Amino acid sequence: MHVSVVGNQDDSVVVTVRGHLDVDNATVLTTTLEQVLDRPAPRVVVDLSGVEFCDSIGLSTFVVGHNRAVADGGWLRLASPPEFLEHLLDTVGLAQRLGVYATVGDALMGRQEL
Structure with missing residues (x-):
């Protein structure tokens, strides 16, 4: 799995995930999210277009990140x-x-969820 981060001028961050998001490598995304969520009122978009597989650990990573951002x-x-x-x-x-x-x-604009 490969994860990259791009910051935007409006202080939002796009985290792009490529490959398999599973128990063997979810810590890469977890660590990345911990870093980008370590700011006041974090605004993070996770680009999943390159994800080829995702298990329950990957799903859990999204939930934990979401809960932390909202908190x-x-x-x-x-x-x-x-x-x-x-x-x-x-x-x-x-x-x-x-x-x-x-x-x-x-996602950055908050326009019309799927």
């Missing part, structure tokens, strides 16, 4: 999930709870 007055939004991941998030009830957006741009 600190910010948000964590998911963007561009592949079809399998969009279906998984919907099936387990996380799509409505976390906010899933069609594109990174939509």
Whole structure:
């Protein structure tokens, strides 16, 4: 798995995830989210367009990040999930709870969740 971070001029951050997000490598994303969420009112979009697989540990990482962001007055939004991941998030009830957006741009603007 590969994770990259890009900061924006408005202090929002886009975290891009590529590859398999599972028990073997979720700590990479967890560590990255801990770093970008360590600020007042964090605003984070996780770009999922390159995720090829996600297990329950990956899903848990999204929930923990979301809860931390909200507790600190910010948000964590998911963007561009592949079809399998969009279906998984919907099936387990996380799509409505976390906010899933069609594109990174939509997530940054808070426009129309999937």
